[in-house]
Amino acid sequence: MKTPTPGSEKLDRTVQWCPHCSGGREASEACSHLLAQVVRTPAPGDIFAGHYEFISTLGVGGMGVVYKCKNLNLDKIVAVKTLVARQFDSANLVRFQQEAKAAGKFNHPNLVSILDFGIADDGVPFMSMEYLEGETLSDAIATRSLSLTDLLRIFQECCDALAYAHRHKVLHRDLKPANIMLVARDGETVAKILDFGIAKIADVGQLAQSLTRTGAIFGTPPYMSPEQCAGEAVSEKSDVYALGCVMYEAFSGQRPFVGATAIDTFMLHQKASPKPISEVTYFQNYPQELDDLILRMLEKKPDSRPSMDSMRWEIEQVYDKVHSSMMERLDAEELERQSAEQVLSRESSERRKRFVFFRMVAVTLVLVAISVFAIWNRIMSDQPKAPVLAAAHGVALLGSSDENKLVPLEQEAILNKVALKRTQDRLQKAHIDLGEGLFTMPQAELLGREAKNCRTLSFFRNNFMTADKIEKLRGMNVEQLHLRHCDIDDAALAECVNVFGERLSVLIISDCPNLTEKGLDSILRCKKLTKIHLADEPQNTGAFSKRLLLAMPKLIAVCFSRAKNLTDDDMEPLSRMNLNELILTETDITDRTLKYIQRNRDLAVLALDRTKISEAELGKTVNRLPNLNTLNIGHTGVSEGFVKTLLARETSPGFTCMRSLSLDGLNITSNSVPYFPRFKELYALSLVDCSGLTGPDLNGLRKLMPQTQIAPGAPSSELDLIPTKSF
Numbered sequence: 001m002k003t004p005t006p007g008s009e010k011l012d013r014t015v016q017w018c019p020h021c022s023g024g025r026e027a028s029e030a031c032s033h034l035l036a037q038v039v040r041t042p043a044p045g046d047i048f049a050g051h052y053e054f055i056s057t058l059g060v061g062g063m064g065v066v067y068k069c070k071n072l073n074l075d076k077i078v079a080v081k082t083l084v085a086r087q088f089d090s091a092n093l094v095r096f097q098q099e100a101k102a103a104g105k106f107n108h109p110n111l112v113s114i115l116d117f118g119i120a121d122d123g124v125p126f127m128s129m130e131y132l133e134g135e136t137l138s139d140a141i142a143t144r145s146l147s148l149t150d151l152l153r154i155f156q157e158c159c160d161a162l163a164y165a166h167r168h169k170v171l172h173r174d175l176k177p178a179n180i181m182l183v184a185r186d187g188e189t190v191a192k193i194l195d196f197g198i199a200k201i202a203d204v205g206q207l208a209q210s211l212t213r214t215g216a217i218f219g220t221p222p223y224m225s226p227e228q229c230a231g232e233a234v235s236e237k238s239d240v241y242a243l244g245c246v247m248y249e250a251f252s253g254q255r256p257f258v259g260a261t262a263i264d265t266f267m268l269h270q271k272a273s274p275k276p277i278s279e280v281t282y283f284q285n286y287p288q289e290l291d292d293l294i295l296r297m298l299e300k301k302p303d304s305r306p307s308m309d310s311m312r313w314e315i316e317q318v319y320d321k322v323h324s325s326m327m328e329r330l331d332a333e334e335l336e337r338q339s340a341e342q343v344l345s346r347e348s349s350e351r352r353k354r355f356v357f358f359r360m361v362a363v364t365l366v367l368v369a370i371s372v373f374a375i376w377n378r379i380m381s382d383q384p385k386a387p388v389l390a391a392a393h394g395v396a397l398l399g400s401s402d403e404n405k406l407v408p409l410e411q412e413a414i415l416n417k418v419a420l421k422r423t424q425d426r427l428q429k430a431h432i433d434l435g436e437g438l439f440t441m442p443q444a445e446l447l448g449r450e451a452k453n454c455r456t457l458s459f460f461r462n463n464f465m466t467a468d469k470i471e472k473l474r475g476m477n478v479e480q481l482h483l484r485h486c487d488i489d490d491a492a493l494a495e496c497v498n499v500f501g502e503r504l505s506v507l508i509i510s511d512c513p514n515l516t517e518k519g520l521d522s523i524l525r526c527k528k529l530t531k532i533h534l535a536d537e538p539q540n541t542g543a544f545s546k547r548l549l550l551a552m553p554k555l556i557a558v559c560f561s562r563a564k565n566l567t568d569d570d571m572e573p574l575s576r577m578n579l580n581e582l583i584l585t586e587t588d589i590t591d592r593t594l595k596y597i598q599r600n601r602d603l604a605v606l607a608l609d610r611t612k613i614s615e616a617e618l619g620k621t622v623n624r625l626p627n628l629n630t631l632n633i634g635h636t637g638v639s640e641g642f643v644k645t646l647l648a649r650e651t652s653p654g655f656t657c658m659r660s661l662s663l664d665g666l667n668i669t670s671n672s673v674p675y676f677p678r679f680k681e682l683y684a685l686s687l688v689d690c691s692g693l694t695g696p697d698l699n700g701l702r703k704l705m706p707q708t709q710i711a712p713g714a715p716s717s718e719l720d721l722i723p724t725k726s727f
Contacts, residue, residue: 042067049120052080052128068131071115077131078115081195082124100127103170110161112181112194132192134184138177141250148283150189151250152290152319154182157191158243159312166236166308167604167627167656173234175242176223177249188455221265222255226300229266237302240311244297251290252280256298274298290318296707303680306707309629309659310683431456439465444472451476456506458482467495474499480506488512490519497522508533520544524551531557533583542566549573557605559583568592574600581605585632591617598624607632609662619645629656634664634686640672647675657681664688670697677704686711 042054052069058079059066069080100117116128137154140146146154158180162172172179174195181192219228225241228234248256256275257268278291293314299305306314432454434443439462447454457478459465465488478500488496493515497504504526509515510533521544523532529552534541541563549555550573557580560566566587574582574596582597585607594617597603603625608618615638622628622645633642643663649655659681669692676685685701685708687693702710 078128079131080128082126108161108164110157110191112192132181132183134182136178137180154191156315159308161193163308172239174219176220221262226270229269237305240297240305244294247294252277287318307659307681433458438463444469448472448475456480459486461485463487465492467491470495479503482508484510486512489514493519494522497525501526506531510535517544533559535561542570546570557581562586578602583607585609594621605630609634626655630660632662634662640668643672643675660684662686682708684709688712
C-alpha cells in the first residue's frame with residue numbers, strides 16, 4: 001500500500017482534516033479553515049511502510065492521522081502516526097527525526113513509548129508507538145467517573161512525566177484532555193501522555209499568516225497559553241499553562257476560557273481571569289490549596305507560573321491531606337460502629353447473665369431436690385450416686401463457659417478489629433498503608449487473598465512482621481514496598497524478596513533495627529529494582545551499598561541516609577552509573593565521591609546534608625550536572641558565597657533552574673537575601689538554623705518570593721530533607 005498522502009484530491013475514501021480545529025470531516029463536507037487537506041483512508045489489509053498492516057483509523061488530528069496497525073515483523077499491534085508531508089521542508093523533516101529519536105529514548109511509565117520512526121517511500125514521515133486501550137481523560141471528564149483522589153493521582157503522574165520530558169529538553173505544546181489516555185493495568189488506572197514533541201515542529205505557515213504576522217500559531221485554542229495565542233516563543237511554562245487548563249476542566253467540568261471563535265478564545269487567554277474552581281466545582285470538600293495552585297498555573301506571565309516539579313510536589317501535599325482526611329473519617333465511622341456494637345454486646349450480655357442466673361437457680365433447686373433424694377436413698381441403701389455428681393459438675397462447667405463468652409471486648413481488641421476493617425476498606429486500592437499497630441495473620445491472609453490490585457504496600461510501626469505472615473501475601477502484585485520503623489527481621493525481609501522480588505521496583509527501608517547486613521543481602525535478588533532508599537540501617541551498610549551498586553548499575557534513584565561506615569570507596573561504582581536521584585545525607589563521604597557523582601549527567605536530585613565535602617569541589621559538581629534542580633547541602637560548612645555560584649549556573653545556557661534548595665545551618669546572612677529572588681523557579685527554600693538571618697530578613701524574603709515555600713515558617717514535614725519526597 002502506498003502511504004496515504006494528504007493533498008491528493010482524486011483519492012477515494014477521503015477524510016478532510018484541519019490543523020486549526022483538529023476536526024475530521026467527510027470529503028463531501030466543506031472546511032472553512034485554510035489548511036484543510038484530504039487524507040486517504042487505507043483499507044484493512046493494506047501494507048504501510050513495508051511491514052505495517054492497516055487495521056483501522058484511530059483518529060484524525062491537527063498534525064496528521066493515527067492508524068491501528070499490526071507490525072508484521074514483531075507480530076504486535078501498534079499505533080502508527082503519519083505527518084503531512086507537504087507541510088514539512090527538508091529542515092523540518094530532520095527536526096522530526098531528531099524529535100522522534102529523543103522521544104524514543106524516553107523511559108517513563110506515563111509517556112507513550114516510541115517503537116519506530118522513519119520516512120516511507122513516498123516521503124511521508126511516520127512514527128509507530130505502543131498501542132493503548134482505554135479512555136481519554138476527555139471521556140472521563142464528560143462522564144464524571146473519576147473521584148477527587150483519582151484525579152489528583154493522575155495529575156501527579158502527568159506532572160512527573162512532563163518534568164521528565166522537560167529535563168530532556170522536549171516540550172509538548174498541545175496538552176489537552178484528549179492527549180491524556182487512561183489505561184487499565186492490572187486493576188489500576190495509569191495516565192499516558194500522547195503526541196509528545198510533534199506539535200513542536202509544526203509549521204502551519206498559511207494559517208499563521210491569516211491570524212498573526214508575528215509568528216506561528218499552533219495548538220488547541222481552549223488550552224493554549226497567552227504566549228502561544230500571540231505567536232510568541234513557547235517554553236516549559238506553556239505546558240504548565242495548558243495543564244492548568246486541563247486541571248481546571250477536570251475539577252470543574254468546564255473550560256476556563258471559551259469564546260465564540262478561536263480569536264475570541266485567544267483574547268480571553270490573554271486578558272481574562274478565570275473563576276476560582278471552588279465556585280463551580282461539583283466536588284464536595286474541594287481543597288483551597290488546589291484552587292490556589294491552578295490559578296497560579298494560569299498566570300498570564302510565564303515567569304509567574306510554577307514548574308512541573310513544584311506542581312507535582314504541591315499536588316502530592318493536597319493528595320496526602322485529602323487521603324488522610326478520608327481515612328480519618330472512615331476510621332472514626334468504624335470506631336463509632338464498634339462502640340455501638342460494644343454497647344449492644346454489653347446489653348445482650350446482661351440479658352444473657354440474667355438468663356443464666358435464673359437457669360442456675362432452677363438447676364440448683366433441682367440439684368437440691370436430687371441431693372435430698374440421694375441422701376435419703378443413701379440412708380436407705382447406703383450406696384452413692386456418682387452419675388448425679390458428674391451431672392452437677394457438668395452444669396458448673398457450662399456456667400463457666402458461658403461466663404467466659406460474656407467477657408467484654410478490651411480496647412486492644414477493638415483497635416485490632418478497626419485495623420482489620422481498615423485493611424478491608426483499602427483492598428481495592430493501588431496504595432495500601434497499614435498504619436500503626438500489630439500485623440496480624442488475619443490481615444496477612446486477607447491481603448494475600450483479596451488485594452491483587454495493590455501496587456504499593458506501606459508498613460509503618462508494625463510489630464510482629466514474621467516470615468510466615470509475609471508468605472501469606474504471595475497473591476499480591478506489589479511493585480513498591482515501604483518498611484518504616486518496623487520490627488522486621490532478616491528472615492521476614494528475605495521472605496519479602498521471595499514474595500515480591502520479581503516485580504519490585506521501589507524499596508524503602510528506614511529504621512528497622514532488627515535487620516543485619518546478611519538480611520540486606522537478600523535485596524540483591526531484586527533484579528527489577530530501580531529505586532532503593534536505606535536509612536538508619538545496620539553497622540556495615542557501607543559494605544552492602546557497594547555490593548548493591550555493583551549488582552544493580554541501572555538504578556535511577558539511590559538513598560543511603562545516616563548509613564554507618566559508608567566511605568568513598570563504597571561509592572566508587574557511582575562513576576559508572578547515571579542516576580536521577582542521589583541522597584547521601586549524614587555520611588562520611590568526601591570530595592572523592594563528588595568526583596564519582598559528576599559522571600551522572602542526568603542527576604536531578606542531590607542531597608549531601610552533613611557530609612565532609614568542600615565548597616570548591618561542590619562548585620565543580622553542580623556545574624557538571626546540567627539537569628540538577630534539587631540540592632540539599634545543609635550543615636556542610638559551605639559559605640554563603642556559594643549562592644552566587646548557583647545563581648551563575650542558573651543563567652548559563654543548557655542548565656536546568658534550581659527548584660528546591662536546602663541550606664540549613666550554613667552561615668547565610670542578610671547579604672544573600674537580594675540574590676534568592678533571582679532564582680526564578682525556586683518553589684522550596686530551607687534556611688533553618690541560619691544564624692546570620694533575622695526574623696525581618698526572612699519576612700522580607702517571603703514578600704519578595706511569594707510563590708516559594710520558605711522554612712523556617714513552613715511545616716517541617718513539607719521541607720524536611722526535601723529530596724526524599726521524590727521517593
